Amino acid sequence: MQITSLGSSQEIGASCHYLSLDGVGLFLDSGADPNAEGLPSLPRYGFVDQLHGSDRPQHVFITHAHHDHIGGLPSLVEAFPDVDIHMTAATRQLVDSMLLASARLQERKLREGSTHHPPLFDAEMVEEIRDLYDWHRYEQPFPLYALPETCKATFYDAGHVLGSAGVLIEWNDGGRHRRLFYTSDTNTQDQTIIPGGRYPSPPLDVLVMETTLGADAQAELTTREREEERFGEALKEVLARGGCALVPVFMLGRSQEVLAVINRLKREGTVPAATPVYTAGGMREVARIYDHTRGDTPRLDPSFKVSKVQQRYLPYKQAKLMRTLRQPSIFVVSSGMLFEKTMSNRLAQHMVEHSRHAILMVGYCKDDSPGGRLLEALRSGADSVMLDREVGIQPLECQVERFRFSGHCHRRHLVDLAGRLRPKKAVLVHGDVEARAWMAQAINAAHPDIELILPEMGQPVTL
Numbered sequence: 001m002q003i004t005s006l007g008s009s010q011e012i013g014a015s016c017h018y019l020s021l022d023g024v025g026l027f028l029d030s031g032a033d034p035n036a037e038g039l040p041s042l043p044r045y046g047f048v049d050q051l052h053g054s055d056r057p058q059h060v061f062i063t064h065a066h067h068d069h070i071g072g073l074p075s076l077v078e079a080f081p082d083v084d085i086h087m088t089a090a091t092r093q094l095v096d097s098m099l100l101a102s103a104r105l106q107e108r109k110l111r112e113g114s115t116h117h118p119p120l121f122d123a124e125m126v127e128e129i130r131d132l133y134d135w136h137r138y139e140q141p142f143p144l145y146a147l148p149e150t151c152k153a154t155f156y157d158a159g160h161v162l163g164s165a166g167v168l169i170e171w172n173d174g175g176r177h178r179r180l181f182y183t184s185d186t187n188t189q190d191q192t193i194i195p196g197g198r199y200p201s202p203p204l205d206v207l208v209m210e211t212t213l214g215a216d217a218q219a220e221l222t223t224r225e226r227e228e229e230r231f232g233e234a235l236k237e238v239l240a241r242g243g244c245a246l247v248p249v250f251m252l253g254r255s256q257e258v259l260a261v262i263n264r265l266k267r268e269g270t271v272p273a274a275t276p277v278y279t280a281g282g283m284r285e286v287a288r289i290y291d292h293t294r295g296d297t298p299r300l301d302p303s304f305k306v307s308k309v310q311q312r313y314l315p316y317k318q319a320k321l322m323r324t325l326r327q328p329s330i331f332v333v334s335s336g337m338l339f340e341k342t343m344s345n346r347l348a349q350h351m352v353e354h355s356r357h358a359i360l361m362v363g364y365c366k367d368d369s370p371g372g373r374l375l376e377a378l379r380s381g382a383d384s385v386m387l388d389r390e391v392g393i394q395p396l397e398c399q400v401e402r403f404r405f406s407g408h409c410h411r412r413h414l415v416d417l418a419g420r421l422r423p424k425k426a427v428l429v430h431g432d433v434e435a436r437a438w439m440a441q442a443i444n445a446a447h448p449d450i451e452l453i454l455p456e457m458g459q460p461v462t463l
Contacts, residue, residue, distance in 0.1 A: 001173075001180070002460045003208070003427060004051060006043035007031060009457045011432050012212060012366065015069050016043035016076075017182070018052065020460070021171060024146050025057035027083070028167065028182050028208070032071025034337075035366060037109075038117025042072045045079045047458045058146045061153065062087040063184035064164035065094035065252055071102060074121035077129045084145060088155055089135040090163030090293045094252060097289065099126045101251070101282045114341055138165065138298075139198070148172065157298050159187040159197030160407045161253035162290055168200045180206040180463065181421065185430070187406075188413045189224060192260040193290070193306075194253075195298050199421060206463045207423035212364065212408045214435030219410040227403045228261050232270040234360055234401050235262075239275060239328040243356035243399075248344040248371060250336040253407050254363050255283045256290050256306045258332055261405075263309045276329040280314035280343055283334065314343065325350060325357075336363045338370035340388050345370055348387050351398050358399035364406060375402055411435075415442045418450060425451045425463060 001021045007014035013033035019026040025048060032041040048057060057080040062070055073095070077083065087095065103126055106119035136142050141152040151171040158164035167182045181204050189196045213219050238245045249255040259279070265271040287306035294302050314333060315321050324331075335342040348370070351357035365371035370387045377385040378400045385396045404410075409417065418426055426443060428436045440452050455461050 025055040027060040029069040030073040031068040160185040182208040203422035211431030214439040238358040278314040362405040
């Protein structure tokens with residue numbers, strides 16, 4: 001077997017890896033880089049023909065419905081129309097919603113003139129590829145068509161977001177039974193709604209593991225419980241002084257977890273029960289899917305419904321939006337990285353110059369994103385920040401805080417997971433240069449028997 005990274009291996013961008021097994025090709029995810037647009041955002045599917053021209057691309061494993069893991073799926077199907085697409089039942093519901101939202105966003109940005117890249121796909125194409133989806137239950141093996149009967153795959157709950165999965169692939173190699181496990185984005189610890197992940201029994205031949213938080217030294221120094229406590233204290237303070245709190249979130253996962261935390265804080269009295277909570281956009285459709293699947297997907301409390309958290313629709317018109325900022329309120333809106341032209345960025349521009357308000361960051365931000373620039377200003381003590389290039393530099397007067405509500409393992413948990421799964425080889429992916437380097441050093445120190453591989457984009461590695 002060979003593995004080739006088709007997305008950038010030097011950053012967290014378009015997640016997509018190609019496995020070549022007995023002349024059959026298997027894709028692990030098919031994402032798009034959220035920081036790029038058009039063709040530059042896609043994995044380099046051309047490497048498949050260049051490097052594995054005699055292969056028959058046959059299977060795609062979609063591990064969860066975040067854009068950096070599914071955004072390139074319509075383009076992959078366009079390039080390889082005969083593939084079978086595998087995912088969990090919950091992810092199947094979410095993929096439709098997330099891809100349709102992406103199609104609408106691409107069309108709107110082109111129409112507004114904020115991009116010159118034509119949309120990669122439209123709603124009609126999203127509808128057309130739906131028939132290719134096969135869904136599978138956790139921990140129930142399924143055969144892989146076009147490969148020998150002994151080859152099979154199994155999904156394991158990844159503990160990241162609703163429907164997320166790691167993939168175990170098993171095959172025979174010269175009479176030897178071999179096992180490869182792809183963690184994708186994973187979390188060994190409980191969140192607020194989603195419990196920690198489950199994993200195959202050891203040992204493994206190959207572990208393909210994410211390294212998202214490998215460079216985040218602070219994440220391992222705190223706990224979810226303590227972060228939720230700090231979050232509650234920050235909300236209490238900003239609301240008491242008559243301000244508003246903006247909580248930028250990813251539409252899938254973080255938004256539902258944050259609403260669950262706010263719901264608990266209201267019940268406990270930390271946050272006044274009457275405080276308006278504003279949400280917007282596709283978050284509500286994702287919440288509907290969370291609630292619809294709560295009886296047959298892993299949950300800490302199957303009775304909890306996101307839709308029962310009291311919420312108001314966030315107004316889009318400027319005059320009404322400004323009126324909402326006059327009373328103490330909480331805004332839970334996307335994007336989580338404050339990308340330009342999004343509602344969270346728009347709100348942040350209005351709030352950043354006023355000391356009564358607060359922007360509470362709860363997730364990962366790339367350094368070059370507006371959210372990343374805001375966090376850098378927090379770290380450096382800067383008195384200004386640029387949230388939108390057209391607006392320019394603004395005074396930074398509002399309170400800014402960061403909370404670690406990540407759906408990913410922190411780096412020590414990843415090192416421990418590698419030890420638990422006991423692979424012969426570990427392929428480190430989905431992290432920037434510093435993150436992968438730290439993970440490689442730490443795994444080598446703790447588990448020196450594991451052979452470490454840090455693949456470069458477009459370079460096949462024999463496993």
